Amino acid sequence: MLQTSSHDVIVIGGGPAGSTSATWLARHGYNVLLLEREKFPREHVGESLLPFCYSLLDDLGVIDELKKNFVRKPGVRFIDRDGNISTTWCFDHVIKNETYLSFQVIRGEFDHILLRNAAKNGADVREETSVTNADITSSSDQVTVTSLDSAGKESVHTARFLIDASGREAFIGAKSGWRKAREELDRTAIWSHWGDVKLSGGLEEGLSIIIYMGLEQKGWIWVFPLGENRITAGFVAQNSYIRDQQRKLKGSGSKDWKQDLCMQELLHSKYVQGLLEGSKMLIPTQINGNYSYEVKNHYGSNYAMVGDARGFVDPIFSSGVFLSIKSASLVSTAIHKQLTGEVNGKNEAMETAYQQITGAYNFVHRMIKLFYNPHSVTWAQAGADGEAHKNHESAMAAGHYMLSGDFFENYKKFEGFFEILEDPEQFRRYKKLVIDRDEFVQPTCSSRWDEVFKDMVQRDQERTAGTRDLVVL
Ligand SMILES: Cc1cc2nc3c(=O)[nH]c(=O)nc-3n(C[C@H](O)[C@H](O)[C@H](O)COP(=O)(O)OP(=O)(O)OC[C@H]3O[C@@H](n4cnc5c(N)ncnc54)[C@H](O)[C@@H]3O)c2cc1C
Known part of the structure; x- marks a missing residue:
């Protein structure tokens, strides 16, 4: 028999954006249902956090747990493609309190901390439950969501408001035909984690390292420390370059072109070569394609998109988690106003929130275009x-x-x-x-x-x- 339930708010996805929204709204006393497809902890890219995350994470109540679990990040170092010029940006030049020291996180563990925190704050969190349909059109103040759990049980849930925090799946945007690739930023990322690494070049101080690649790749390499001898490293390159190299590697007999390409590109950098000598790969090579996109119609009277579900810009400046949790916080405040009846008709708080959010995404996009010019x-x-x-x-x-x-x-x-x-x-x-x-x-x-x-x-x-x-x- 079909299960049915009714809630104030339903959240699709338990990544940083979904957990943040669920925590805030549950704290305000709403009945929040969060549906997450995977069983946590699950692997995820995006390990380096901006210092402006600190206060948000503190407000969520997880800062002490993060301090115990992850490497601290005092700045970022950019290195040019020849390895001759580099600039180190230290956050304490401008941030004069403890928040300058950010984090390099293992995302599987970080996301799990945030998800557990949402449950601790009162959200009904259901893992291994995929949202298969969401109807936002039948009523302006109600949504109907269908989900399927790992046992094959289908359920129907209704709520006064739906938050789409489904990440790069962009559930509502994709289903409604509102998602559009940013052609000028067509890129793919290939990456992994390595252990037994002797940290150097700033990694031993917690710095993020970003290395410019040749013009052919139109991309960059990242190396971040995740432990005393563990790193995440990967590269980003144009899709056409990846396709060419895939063809070449397969043609020359490669049995695992993703891993071979990852090593080929990382080893172009003498610095990374030195780091990886004697190291061991800890997780299978990961790939993220269909890179940057924008979604239209970010919110309506009964739904809002936050995090990557609202849009995604190239992660060169490690902005994704911050954009996601900050957007989720702003939007949750606006939803609270709407649900308490402070809003009659037009929700100005929501408009203001999305003006700031769109301003921030456009700003990061401009920084990125400058990087690739x-x-x-x-x-x-x-x-x-x-x-x-x-x-x-x-x-x-x-x-x-x-x-x-x-x-x-x-x-x-x-x-x-x-x-x-x-x-x-x-x-x-x-x-x-x-x-x-x-x-x-x-x-x-x-x-x-x-x-x-x-x-x-x-x-x-x-x-x-x-x-x-x-x-x-
Ligand atoms: C190559 C690369 C490098 C990056 N590096 C950084 C970095 O260094 N720093 C940084 O801050 N950001 C980085 N990012 C960006 C960062 O990963 C994202 O911005 C961030 O994870 C977005 O969080 P989110 O909560 O919106 O989505 P996610 O973290 O992706 O969470 C979405 C969740 O929704 C679930 N879900 C999806 N569909 C459904 C469904 N139908 N039903 C139920 N659940 C569903 C998924 O399982 C997932 O758990 C990087 C991204 C890429 C691609």
Whole structure:
């Protein structure tokens, strides 16, 4: 027999966006049902978090658990394609409290912490339950959702509001024909995790490393530390390049073209080559295609899209989780207003939320276009500090704030910095007056080992001790 249930809010997907929305709305006392297709922990890409996540995660109540479990991230280092020029952006240049120290997370574990937190706060979380249909058209203040669980049981749920947080599946957008690829950013990512790595080049301080690749690939490599000797590393390249290489590798007898291509591209970088020597791959090679897309009609009277379900832009600046949890928080506040009856007709809180959200996504998109424009400056060159010129000094600060995540409330503030980076003449002057200071080309934010790794290592020791006790018993 078909099961039926009725709720205030239904959330599709238990990634960071879904868990954040469910936590906030459950805390407000709503009956929230969260449906997640997978059994957590499940593997996911997107491990490096921006410092502006910190306060949001603190408000969600998970910050102490995160501190115990993950590497801390004080900044990011961009390296040019020849490996000759690099710039290290340290968040403590502009953030003067503890939130400057962000996180490099293992997403399977991170997402699980957030999902459990949603349940702890009162949401009804059901894993291994796929949403198969969602009707947002039959009534303006009710939705009907159909789900299928792992035992094959189909259920129908109704709610006053639906949140689509289904990630890159973009459930409502895809089903309604509202999802459109961003052709200019057609890319694919191939990646894995490695253990037994001797961290160097800034990784040993928790820094993210981003390396420009050749123009042929139109892409980049990431390397982030996930533990004292564990890294995530991968590359992003244009789809046409990936297809060509796939053909070549298969033609020359490759049995696992994804893994072979991943190694081929990573080993182009001498730095990564050094890191991977003697290491071991920890998870099978992963691939993420159909890269960047935009979805129309982000919200209506009875639904809203948050996180990747609302749109996805290239992750070069590690902005995805922040965009997702910040959007989810803003939208949850607007939904609360609507459900308490503070809104009569037009929901202005929702309009304001989506103005900020769209402003932030467009801002990140502009940063990304600049990154891929071969005629403009590279981030490997753009980070130098300077006292010589006031405007350029504030431009330098703007760069740090942008990389930290200050682009929701303040996305309009950084126009000037974009203009400097985009205009070759202005940039030449900026470079002459400001760039090339020693501290910016060093691979360091002067972070101490205990700031970056201590809590996590202590947790591992406690776990090992716990296991030993069990064995003795
Ligand atoms: C190559 C690459 C590198 C990246 N690197 C970074 C990075 O370094 N830092 C960063 O912040 N971001 C990064 N991102 C982006 C980041 O991964 C995403 O922005 C983030 O995971 C979005 O969170 P979400 O909650 O919207 O979606 P997700 O985390 O994808 O969660 C969506 C959930 O919905 C579930 N779901 C889907 N369909 C259904 C359904 N029909 N029924 C029930 N459940 C469903 C899925 O199982 C999933 O658990 C990267 C992305 C890519 C592709």
